[in-house]
Amino acid sequence: MTIVEAPTTPLRAADAPLPAYESYSSMSTYEACPRRYAFRYVERLPGEVSPGQFAFGNAVHKAFEVFIRQRIRVRAEGTPEPGLDLLQRACDQVLERAGLEPGELAGARVRAAPVLARFLEREASSLSIPVAAELGFGVNVAIAAEVFAEAPAETSTVRFVGYVDRVDRAPDGSTEVLDYKTGRARGQVDVDADRQLTAYAYAGARGALRDPTTGETLRPASRLCVYFADSGTEVLTGRTAAQLAAFERDLVAMAGRARRREFDPRPDSWRCRWCEYRNLCPDARRDG
Numbered sequence: 001m002t003i004v005e006a007p008t009t010p011l012r013a014a015d016a017p018l019p020a021y022e023s024y025s026s027m028s029t030y031e032a033c034p035r036r037y038a039f040r041y042v043e044r045l046p047g048e049v050s051p052g053q054f055a056f057g058n059a060v061h062k063a064f065e066v067f068i069r070q071r072i073r074v075r076a077e078g079t080p081e082p083g084l085d086l087l088q089r090a091c092d093q094v095l096e097r098a099g100l101e102p103g104e105l106a107g108a109r110v111r112a113a114p115v116l117a118r119f120l121e122r123e124a125s126s127l128s129i130p131v132a133a134e135l136g137f138g139v140n141v142a143i144a145a146e147v148f149a150e151a152p153a154e155t156s157t158v159r160f161v162g163y164v165d166r167v168d169r170a171p172d173g174s175t176e177v178l179d180y181k182t183g184r185a186r187g188q189v190d191v192d193a194d195r196q197l198t199a200y201a202y203a204g205a206r207g208a209l210r211d212p213t214t215g216e217t218l219r220p221a222s223r224l225c226v227y228f229a230d231s232g233t234e235v236l237t238g239r240t241a242a243q244l245a246a247f248e249r250d251l252v253a254m255a256g257r258a259r260r261r262e263f264d265p266r267p268d269s270w271r272c273r274w275c276e277y278r279n280l281c282p283d284a285r286r287d288g
């Protein structure tokens with residue numbers, strides 16, 4: 001891990017340009033600790049991340065993405081479906097470049113093997129048709145002028161952006177949004193409250209998800225699915241119009257506070273322990 005010296009110049013969050021976009025990640029970061037948001041999205045400082053920290057999750061996501069893109073391609077061409085070899089190759093390419101020690105690399109490959117095999121089984125039995133992998137979206141969200149009391153007039157909207165792991169079309173023509181997760185599987189209550197899925201449902205409801213092949217606007221998601229890659233299990237959920245309206249209110253409130261440069265730190269033992277700016281932040285709690 002690289003050690004970053006404590007800053008010798010004043011923090012720049014007071015006058016650095018504000019971000020043009022917000023996302024689920026920036027929103028969550030702000031709500032957890034506005035100071036961390038400022039480090040990452042306003043001052044744009046690189047945080048300290050251990051080599052390979054996200055290697056497994058990144059490798060599995062990339063393997064699934066490459067596989068689904070290929071499925072979409074071969075379906076259009078009428079050629080054979082991809083197999084396990086494609087998943088393994090794509091996963092390995094990410095792991096090999098992740099800076100892992102030889103033992104860590106071997107361990108990650110062992111962990112990945114059943115994950116990829118289970119995913120292939122899932123695909124073989126699914127009746128839904130993949131439409132897109134890593135589908136980007138952007139939504140312009142209106143912001144009331146008073147929210148930007150000290151900001152220029154052109155910030156009267158905030159663009160909310162993101163990427164959906166995957167979008168499928170169900171046999172009845174409805175849209176399914178999938179999010180892949182590695183690590184511990186979670187239950188229905190957690191998935192029902194998952195903010196990231198709400199963000200995707202919001203994008204769909206605002207007509208921001210488009211079929212990349214046809215350009216057609218996809219119907220709002222009727223089903224949201226989290227696929228827990230390690231266990232090969234999935235949990236389904238949905239969102240009501242009231243939940244999506246609440247999400248938009250939270251987004252507008254957060255964007256307003258960020259644009260008023262409200263970047264007070266929220267130190268907390270657990271939060272600071274895992275913060276990539278803990279060695280840079282004068283307010284960090286160091287008892288975690």
Ligand code: SF4
Pocket residue numbers: 033035036039265266267268271272275276277278281282283284285
């Ligand atoms: S170290 Fe703690 S207080 Fe400082 S930015 Fe990170 S989470 Fe916030």
